[in-house]
Amino acid sequence: MRKPIGVIDSGVGGLTVAGELIRQLPKEKFIYLGDTKRCPYGPRSEKEVRKFTWQMVNHLLERNIKMLVIACNTATAYTLTELQEQLSIPVIGVIEPGARAAIKVSQNKRIGVIGTEGTIQSGAYPSALKTIDQTIRVNGLACPPFVPMVENGILEGPEAEDIVARTLSPLKAMNHIDTLILGCTHYPLIKHLVQREMGGHIQVISSGEETAREASLILAYHRDLEAGNDIPVHEFYTTGDMEKFRLVADRWFDDPIQFLELVELEHVKSSAYY
Amino acid sequence: MRKPIGVIDSGVGGLTVAGELIRQLPKEKFIYLGDTKRCPYGPRSEKEVRKFTWQMVNHLLERNIKMLVIACNTATAYTLTELQEQLSIPVIGVIEPGARAAIKVSQNKRIGVIGTEGTIQSGAYPSALKTIDQTIRVNGLACPPFVPMVENGILEGPEAEDIVARTLSPLKAMNHIDTLILGCTHYPLIKHLVQREMGGHIQVISSGEETAREASLILAYHRDLEAGNDIPVHEFYTTGDMEKFRLVADRWFDDPIQFLELVELEHVKSSAYY
Structure with a gap:
């Protein structure tokens, strides 16, 4: 059976x-x-x-x-x-698979992670990444507006784009990451918005995949x-x-x-x- | 220790x-x-x-x-x-990892595989792919000129481009694959040539990675x-x-x-x- x-x-x-x-x-x-x-x-x-x-x-x-x-x-x-x-x-x-995929694709070893406040505060992604390679630099950013946005079906249009742009701005401003992990299971639904906002040179990893x-x-x-x-x-x-x-x-x-x-x-x- | x-x-x-x-x-x-x-x-x-x-x-x-x-x-x-x-x-x-990566990225379930004549004839990649998903269609192509080319250090320039174009032409002509597995450990050295020849819409998978x-x-x-x-x-x-x-x-x-x-x-x- x-x-x-x-x-x-x-x-x-x-x-x-x-x-x-x-x-x-x-x-x-x-x-x-x-x-x-x-x-x-x-x-x-x-x-x-x-x-x-x-x-x-x-x-x-x-x-x-x-x-x-x-x-x-x-x-x-x-x-x-x-x-x-x-x-x-x-x-x-769901954490280690995203971490391993990021290590595979990152060339400059600077990896971003976005997730809920709990996930970012837990340090689980930096820990999983550094267990494998301690030289990796990780920038985490909590994105509290994303889950309610997704659950309310706001997946396209100016409002969605605006929320994504404002939320991701600290990550865009401060670093030179070449890879971004979507560290929350809701985020694949707005992967296209995140990709567009961060730019085509950033590899965006969906933990689910x-x-x-x-x-x-x-x-x-x-x-x-x-x-x-x-x-x-x-x-x-x-x-x-x-x-x-x-x-x-x-x-x-x-x-x-x-x-x-x-x-x-x-x-x-x-x-x-x- | x-x-x-x-x-x-x-x-x-x-x-x-x-x-x-x-x-x-x-x-x-x-x-x-x-x-x-x-x-x-x-x-x-x-x-x-x-x-x-x-x-x-x-x-x-x-x-x-x-x-x-x-x-x-x-x-x-x-x-x-x-x-x-x-x-x-x-x-x-090296075979199953390439197969699983191809299944992850392919959207249309039409996957190409290039390798040595032995690898293509063995049917190992189609078998690995179909074990997981029998609806996948696989196009295999043996590329005998690639290994000697790589071992002789011909990795750039008109000669390399010409060999790659001529060898891959049957694969380009006949199908609608969206993913191509480099089913030979030498091929990652000419991944850039293969990618250019096949076009940016094809996802090229290196088994080694x-x-x-x-x-x-x-x-x-x-x-x-x-x-x-x-x-x-x-x-x-x-x-x-x-x-x-x-x-x-x-x-x-x-x-x-x-x-x-x-x-x-x-x-x-x-x-x-x-």
């Missing part, structure tokens, strides 16, 4: 990662779980994020997933190591790629408003979601089973 | 992969072994390639390497699965990244003419090679130790 791949996120942002996973791994079946009811995770304590993430993980483990993708920067920062150590399946986060690429490698490495050619029906679960979830998903995916269900996580065990 | 990473190749072509490994993993120490005396592997039988590859592998295993990179398309095609099954360390080839990226992930996945910050001295070994090896290496690397030694492989065991 086809074993699915689990994808967890604090809400709908991880759908950009799911979209890339589905595109790059079209034979695989995915189960997406977005904790929209308790979103955003950014301002929450580490303890709370770990608790909520374990609830999502334990819920998906009952579905016999063969791999777990944490499609949320905050949850990755707080729980990736712990989950990798405690689960018997491969676990992939890179995470899907690495998920593909890890599956192949474990000889666990799906061999069958049936078209899988992906399942989506949300802890919050289903209609809102469907609206966002329809905007982000080419095809409408076929399977969407409400799920409650409050009763699920919030620590490791093992 | 710092454990090195082994890189094997039929000759000097794998130095482009080694260069990318050194650039993307600057803390790691590499040991490169090029079987220049018995190069090229392309026209040899599978049995012979397997024998020679095992000799290189067994020679490097005595150096306690923590990972093995097969920087040669022919050797990858014939021995990757066997080596992955029989060695206790991670083994990475992608292999280094995946090596970085696999090391991180096994929590085996080098933590120290000493600048490593890489070691290069050749089975053939040392001066010729040094000449090519000096042309391909920014810094001169510090350590180069002759090695004999004929006496080395030519099958698995395990």
Whole structure:
């Protein structure tokens, strides 16, 4: 029987990662779980994020997933190591794939990162980059206006361009980066605006694309790629408003979601089973 | 003590992969072994390639390497699965990383591959691509003039441009690919010529860059990244003419090679130790 791949996120942002996973791994079946009811995770304590993430993980483990993708920067920062150590399946986060892709393309080793305030303050990207190459210089910039802008569907036009220009101006002014990591799962939706504002000489990296690429490698490495050619029906679960979830998903995916269900996580065990 | 990473190749072509490994993993120490005396592997039988590859592998295993990179398309095609099954360390080839990178960037799922006649005839790239996504269409083209051109240092000018244009013309004429994989370790040296000839709308993928990226992930996945910050001295070994090896290496690397030694492989065991 086809074993699915689990994808967890604090809400709908991880759908950009799911979209890339589905595109790059079209034979695989995915189960997406977005904790929209308790979103955003950014301002929450580490303890709370770990608790909520374990609830999502334990819920998906009952579905016999063969791999777990944490499609949320905050949850990755707080729980990736712990989950990798405690689960018997491969676990992939969104931070390191973006970092490795940036190292691959950067020629001058000056890399920019934009994300939520939580992600930038956590220092997770500079840490991932410098673990590999300590000579890399990293410029981080928190972009608080971007998530509400994207969630409100403002993806084009003068207002969107103006917000992007004003928000990115400190990064444009101060440095000579040649590579910019989109360190938030919402940002791929405005990648074209960011690219235009920063200029064509800047390589813009979407963590979602890179995470899907690495998920593909890890599956192949474990000889666990799906061999069958049936078209899988992906399942989506949300802890919050289903209609809102469907609206966002329809905007982000080419095809409408076929399977969407409400799920409650409050009763699920919030620590490791093992 | 710092454990090195082994890189094997039929000759000097794998130095482009080694260069990318050194650039993307600057803390790691590499040991490169090029079987220049018995190069090229392309026209040899599978049995012979397997024998020679095992000799290189067994020679490097005595150096306690923590990972093995097969920087040669022919050797990858014939021995990757066997080596992955029989060695206790991670083994990475050059074919799948290029395939996964192409799947990531291609929008129309029409992917071109250029390589030696052996690589194109083996069907290894179409197989790697279709294992992941059977709807991908692959156009392969053998480019026999490219390796001698690169080895003779013809990397610019009218002669080089003319050879590239004539060789690639069937690929330009027949299809609508949006992505082209350089399926030979020599080709990154003429990537600029290939890009110019094919046009800016084609994404050109260097397997070497992608292999280094995946090596970085696999090391991180096994929590085996080098933590120290000493600048490593890489070691290069050749089975053939040392001066010729040094000449090519000096042309391909920014810094001169510090350590180069002759090695004999004929006496080395030519099958698995395990």
